[in-house]
Amino acid sequence: MNKKRWAAVGIAVGLLVVSLASSYAVNLAKKEDKESTTLGDTYSMLLGEQAVSKNISQAGAANKSVVVLTVDGAILDGGTSGIFSSGGYNHADFMNQLQLVEDDDDVKGIVLVVNSPGGGTFESAEIKDKLVEIKTKTKKPLYVSMQNMAASGGYYISANADKIFATEETLTGSIGVIMSGLNYSGLYEKLGISDTTIKSGQYKDIMSQSRAMTDGDRAILQTMIDDSYGRFVNVVATGRNMDEKRARELADGRIYDGAQAKSVGLVDEIGYKEDVIKAIQKDYKLEDGQVFEYQTTSSSLSNLFFSKASQVLAPEKNTVSELSNLLEKFGTVDSPKMMYLYGGE
Numbered sequence: 001m002n003k004k005r006w007a008a009v010g011i012a013v014g015l016l017v018v019s020l021a022s023s024y025a026v027n028l029a030k031k032e033d034k035e036s037t038t039l040g041d042t043y044s045m046l047l048g049e050q051a052v053s054k055n056i057s058q059a060g061a062a063n064k065s066v067v068v069l070t071v072d073g074a075i076l077d078g079g080t081s082g083i084f085s086s087g088g089y090n091h092a093d094f095m096n097q098l099q100l101v102e103d104d105d106d107v108k109g110i111v112l113v114v115n116s117p118g119g120g121t122f123e124s125a126e127i128k129d130k131l132v133e134i135k136t137k138t139k140k141p142l143y144v145s146m147q148n149m150a151a152s153g154g155y156y157i158s159a160n161a162d163k164i165f166a167t168e169e170t171l172t173g174s175i176g177v178i179m180s181g182l183n184y185s186g187l188y189e190k191l192g193i194s195d196t197t198i199k200s201g202q203y204k205d206i207m208s209q210s211r212a213m214t215d216g217d218r219a220i221l222q223t224m225i226d227d228s229y230g231r232f233v234n235v236v237a238t239g240r241n242m243d244e245k246r247a248r249e250l251a252d253g254r255i256y257d258g259a260q261a262k263s264v265g266l267v268d269e270i271g272y273k274e275d276v277i278k279a280i281q282k283d284y285k286l287e288d289g290q291v292f293e294y295q296t297t298s299s300s301l302s303n304l305f306f307s308k309a310s311q312v313l314a315p316e317k318n319t320v321s322e323l324s325n326l327l328e329k330f331g332t333v334d335s336p337k338m339m340y341l342y343g344g345e
């Protein structure tokens with residue numbers, strides 16, 4: 001590696017050390033009540049204290065507000081908001097925004113902007129359930145604006161909206177469930193590598209990369225996929241006031257462009273985000289109301305470190321980003337899982 005790459009590695013290692021030190025400080029803070037405030041402040045400075053503010057895009061009456069929420073990227077709970085944050089969709093932040101919407105009586109309408117290929121079944125269901133809860137409890141209307149892509153999980157979280165807008169070029173649909181994995185057993189056999197797994201039951205290592213999948217394995221996993229698929233179809237049928245049989249016909253995994261989606265009943269209108277905002281304002285007499293988005297900011301040292309690293313290592317910034325992503329996953333097991341995701345994992 002050249003000097004810049006070594007510098008990138010050094011920065012990443014340094015951040016890891018700072019993270020461990022700050023975690024130690026937090027543990028001390030919990031034990032020492034007198035010092036909790038000071039050490040807590042240190043923790044916030046190191047890992048980033050998240051502050052949510054309103055970014056107003058259209059001035060107006062605050063008590064007749066329309067909030068614009070955005071899901072941009074894969075819907076996965078893999079992002080962090082602290083020292084190893086690398087940007088992109090952050091599931092914890094988004095769920096926090098949904099709670100703020102539910103609690104804010106001044107918010108009279110919700111525009112959900114979706115630009116996503118989908119993601120995890122759990123995360124998608126969590127978003128969908130929270131949106132349904134908000135609609136049920138507060139009666140706040142929900143309009144969706146589909147951008148470049150709102151496929152699979154992206155459609156799943158959109159299905160219960162009062163109105164769904166897409167552009168003619170939007171890619172949507174891909175209604176279904178997928179579980180992807182790689183199997184290296186044939187390669188291991190050629191290389192003379194043996195699987196020495198010791199397990200308590202024959203299915204304990206299901207989806208193992210080091211042995212061939214059995215008929216029993218496949219039957220178990222297919223049942224899980226079928227059950228999850230059934231829930232997805234029910235979400236579509238309920239959200240779109242559609243017969244379940246018709247929903248299943250549309251849910252064969254294929255993608256639709258926005259015009260096709262409108263013709264088959266998966267989308268209501270063709271339009272851009274601005275059109276959606278105007279539509280919800282007109283439909284619910286909120287034209288003189290405020291339009292805003294939530295903005296999460298952090299004053300953490302991590303932001304400073306990565307900002308400076310990007311400046312010093314401009315040609316190597318992808319290396320810093322990759323190292324950050326790697327450290328985010330440190331200590332986790334990347335195992336196959338069911339996904340509402342267009343194109344697989």
